[in-house]
Amino acid sequence: MKWVRPQINNLHPYIPGKQVTGKVVKLNANENPYPPSLGAIAVLSEINTDNLRLYPDAIAVNLRKVAANIFDVDDDQIVIGNGSDDVLTMIIRTFLDVGDSISVVDPTYTLYETLAEIQGARTEIYPLNNDYSLPDSFFQTECKVIFLPNPNAQTGTLFPTEQIERLCGNNNSVVVIDEAYTDFSGVSSIPLIKKYDNLIVLRTVSKSYSLAGIRVGFGISNKNFISAMMKVKDSYNVNAVSQLIAAEAIIDRKQFNWNIGKIIETREWFSKSLSDLGWKVTPSAANFILVEPVKDSPEAVKEKLEAAGILIRHFNTPRLKNKLRISIGTDEQMKNLLKVIT
Ligand SMILES: Cc1ncc(COP(=O)(O)O)c(C=O)c1O
Structure with a gap:
């Protein structure tokens, strides 16, 4: 477009995780599953x-x-x-x-x-x-x-x-x-x-x-x-x-400390569960984990989860295309995810 600055014509815009409403479990944008203070x-x-x-x-x-x-x-x-x-x-x-x-x-x-x-x-x-x-x-x-x-x-x-x-x-x-x-x-x-x-x-x-x-x-x-x-x-x-x-x-430090403790606890057991399944899990200090599935391709796993109403993130870039990024949700959400992939 001739009116638009060349930088903007050629720009690769940032693509955020899909925002959807309705009955889905969103583990694709590193949001927190618990209520705020x-x-x-x-x-x-x-x-x-x-x-x-x-x-x-x-x-x-x-x-x-x-x-x-x-x-x-x-x-x-x-x-x-x-x-x-x-x-x-x-x-x-x-x-x-x-x-x-x-x-x-x-x-x-x-x-x-x-x-x-x-x-x-x-x-x-x-x-x-x-x-x-x-x-x-x-x-x-x-x-x-x-x-x-x-x-x-x-x-x-x-x-x-x-x-x-x-x-x-x-x-x-x-x-x-x-x-x-x-x-x-x-x-x-x-x-x-x-x-x-x-x-x-x-x-x-x-x-x-x-x-x-x-x-x-x-x-x-x-x-x-x-x-x-x-x-x-x-x-x-x-x-x-x-x-x-x-x-x-x-x-509100009480709610904050509870929230952090809970997410870390869930991250640790969930990471171990995936490792036990043979998935490669990158040690995480955040509220998400980066993983490599063992049998199915990342795309197939993502589709399977999506069909079950669970959204996760796949980045189609050279370093990440074999991986999936999964945000840490509630214990129940992570258990349901495990059920779908096993
Ligand atoms: C590394 C990093 N920085 C910043 C942000 C954006 O944070 P905010 O919601 O405060 O704009 C994100 C969001 O996912 C992020 O991953």
């Missing part, structure tokens, strides 16, 4: 609807304060996004000019590359080792921004903190550690922000707080990076209702 849900019935005439707080003062307390940083070290995807967009806008480059691993979350492409930036891809650990070359990368999820998206692999430190200390790049799944691992790079002034850590309420639908994410870094990112964000990027719900949800 009751306090967070109660916010909905207590909202003064007259206030919805007004714009939301553009810089989410209260939510930042609450989040700063949880993440043990200062308020001005946090920016709130419309999901952590929105914080990724802020990072791209803040740090990348046309022609600059980002570095990512493969496999990983593909939105980094898509956003860079929209900005006219290049992506250097570093294939992970066969066991999905980081290749040595990744530590020598020269680029403007490094994007690395920890645990990694699609594989669930947790990279050791020493390696994150090596990435931050080794080069002149901005290092973005995307911790969308880290609550299921118990490890975080947030404490490293004091030590490295090129580090940004991302968090979200989408996974461990069961609130993917409200779209709230956090960018955590040094004050200078955060104030630069605040300049480029959309003016009222997080709606008023989501700000209120997210603040209540992250305060």
Whole structure:
């Protein structure tokens, strides 16, 4: 189309997991099967609807304060996004000019590359080792921004903190550690922000707080990076209702701890059950597992499960085409899945 920028004409857009309603079990988008904090849900019935005439707080003062307390940083070290995807967009806008480059691993979350492409930036891809650990070359990368999820998206692999430190200390790049799944691992790079002034850590309420639908994410870094990112964000990027719900949800440590404990417990027995069947299971520190079926092809397994009303994810890319990614649901959902495949 002649009116559209060439970058957009040629863009490979990010493809999210299929969203369907009705009687299906969704284990295809790493959503959480359990309800969010009751306090967070109660916010909905207590909202003064007259206030919805007004714009939301553009810089989410209260939510930042609450989040700063949880993440043990200062308020001005946090920016709130419309999901952590929105914080990724802020990072791209803040740090990348046309022609600059980002570095990512493969496999990983593909939105980094898509956003860079929209900005006219290049992506250097570093294939992970066969066991999905980081290749040595990744530590020598020269680029403007490094994007690395920890645990990694699609594989669930947790990279050791020493390696994150090596990435931050080794080069002149901005290092973005995307911790969308880290609550299921118990490890975080947030404490490293004091030590490295090129580090940004991302968090979200989408996974461990069961609130993917409200779209709230956090960018955590040094004050200078955060104030630069605040300049480029959309003016009222997080709606008023989501700000209120997210603040209540992250305060509720009891529900959070229960949720995390339960998902980890289910992940561990479910991984073992699949290993016992002979499937190859990549050790996961997230709320999903990456597996290789033993007899049937991944496509056949996916179709069989779909026919039984269970959705899982298959990525048709060279490194992942033999694999399936299964989000961790309730014990009952995982038991039903096992029944279908055995
Ligand atoms: C690694 C990673 N980062 C970010 C996101 C998006 O998170 P949010 O819902 O906060 O935009 C996802 C979603 O699946 C993800 O896998």
